[in-house]
Amino acid sequence: MLKLFQSIFGGGEEAGRYPESLIEAAIERAVDGTDRRLRALSGYKKQLRPAVIHAIDHVVGLVDGIPAPVAAGRANYSTDPRLRALFASTDHMLEVFGNGAVLNEFRKGSVDSAGRVIAMLLAEYTEKNILGNDLVGDHVRRDVAQVAVNFSGHRLVEPTTNEADTRRQLKRRAFDHLLTLALSRIAEARSSRTDLSRQCDLLRSKLETLEQSGWSFDAQQGARPDPDALGAELQATESELASLGADSGALQANSDIVTDVLGHAEQQLWGGDLVMHLDRMNIQRDAQQASAQQIVLPELHNVHGHHLVMLMVSLAPSELPQREDFSTAAARYLN
Numbered sequence: 001m002l003k004l005f006q007s008i009f010g011g012g013e014e015a016g017r018y019p020e021s022l023i024e025a026a027i028e029r030a031v032d033g034t035d036r037r038l039r040a041l042s043g044y045k046k047q048l049r050p051a052v053i054h055a056i057d058h059v060v061g062l063v064d065g066i067p068a069p070v071a072a073g074r075a076n077y078s079t080d081p082r083l084r085a086l087f088a089s090t091d092h093m094l095e096v097f098g099n100g101a102v103l104n105e106f107r108k109g110s111v112d113s114a115g116r117v118i119a120m121l122l123a124e125y126t127e128k129n130i131l132g133n134d135l136v137g138d139h140v141r142r143d144v145a146q147v148a149v150n151f152s153g154h155r156l157v158e159p160t161t162n163e164a165d166t167r168r169q170l171k172r173r174a175f176d177h178l179l180t181l182a183l184s185r186i187a188e189a190r191s192s193r194t195d196l197s198r199q200c201d202l203l204r205s206k207l208e209t210l211e212q213s214g215w216s217f218d219a220q221q222g223a224r225p226d227p228d229a230l231g232a233e234l235q236a237t238e239s240e241l242a243s244l245g246a247d248s249g250a251l252q253a254n255s256d257i258v259t260d261v262l263g264h265a266e267q268q269l270w271g272g273d274l275v276m277h278l279d280r281m282n283i284q285r286d287a288q289q290a291s292a293q294q295i296v297l298p299e300l301h302n303v304h305g306h307h308l309v310m311l312m313v314s315l316a317p318s319e320l321p322q323r324e325d326f327s328t329a330a331a332r333y334l335n
Contacts, residue, residue: 007172011164013060018053026052026175030262033179033210034186035203035254047255051263058265059174063167065271066298069118072097072313081293082311085278086123086151096154098320106159107317118166119159121311122217123151125274125299132283147284149276151309157217166312174269176215181268181303182261183210186254217300217308267303274299274309 008025027048031038038044070080077083077090087093097103103119127147134144158169187203211218261268277285277292285292298310 007168008175009168009171011168013056013171015057015060018056022056023049023053026056029175030055030179030182030258033176033215034183034258035251037251038255038258041248041251041255044255048259048262051259051261055175055178055262055265058269059171059178062174062269062271063170066120066167066170066310066312069163069166069312069314072121073316073319081278081295082297084280085149085276085282085295085297086121086154086309086311094320097156097315098322100156103156103159103315115161115317117159117161117315117317118163119156119313119315120166120170121313122153122155122157122300122308123311124153125307125309126150126152127284149278149282149284156313163312173215173217176210177217177302178262178265178268179258180210180216182258184304185257185261217302218306269300269302271310272299272301273297 008022008029010019010022013022024045027045030048030052031044038048041047070076070082072080072083072093074090074094077087077093083093087096103117106117127149130146130148131143132146132148134141134146158166158173160166160169183203183206187206210216274297276295276297277287277289278295279285279289279291279293287294299307300310301307
């Protein structure tokens with residue numbers, strides 16, 4: 001059975017120098033994460049190997065290029081322009097962290113309250129044209145066209161107690177994200193044949209399950225799913241797919257898609273820097289203006305046009321507000 005949350009990376013990988021165990025595990029995860037029936041193809045490992053190694057190279061470089069964690073606590077908000085741009089206030093920042101389902105689940109059994117947590121913060125970036133006030137010389141001008149920057153959908157992923165483990169998990173997530181992109185292409189295949197149409201439906205269902213399991217950087221919809229339920233759902237989908245079978249031509253086409261996506265990983269998922277010059281109200285300014293401060297945030301893009309800003313952060317759990325459970329909140333309301 002596919003282990004949804006297990007990383008194939010051991011940590012400390014260097015581009016071009018990987019143990020054979022990692023390459024083998026990555027090949028098998030590529031098959032499990034897309035179409036297990038690819039194992040019916042003669043020489044499937046040999047076909048996938050160069051593309052898989054290329055994808056490993058890419059995700060290792062991508063994650064290793066992310067800057068070191070930024071301390072994100074009460075003492076840091078006022079002195080770090082990145083935190084001020086991302087959050088409306090210190091309390092807003094700590095509330096976002098404290099209410100995160102992923103972090104709270106991790107804290108239940110893995111973190112000493114006196115220790116620190118390293119995690120990747122993801123947020124969506126938008127710009128909005130507004131009319132606002134502006135100071136020109138000694139005069140205030142009204143209804144000046146401005147561009148306001150906003151960050152929303154903040155969430156933490158891959159919390160651990162040390163940076164190396166967080167990076168290892170991010171490499172797993174990036175590799176898995178490539179697999180979901182390949183699976184998406186496979187599932188989009190059009191066919192008038194009823195049996196192939198059913199296969200596409202099942203593959204789309206598998207894609208949704210993997211995305212819910214944290215196989216991508218996209219936000220999960222609704223409540224955090226139960227891992228056991230996801231595993232059972234995935235197993236049921238795989239069993240029905242296996243019962244349908246597939247001709248060698250269809251399987252080879254699927255293998256070609258996986259090979260193409262992994263072999264061109266840098267065109268599927270890539271990083272960059274979002275460079276902004278903002279004032280304290282998150283209004284874009286010219287770099288030469290006194291109120292402008294340059295802010296650089298790492299950014300992540302994929303081939304579907306999705307993009308997110310990233311910031312690896314170091315948190316002190318003792319600073320986070322306690323998340324109130326439903327029963328406590330209900331009792332307080334009724335009383």
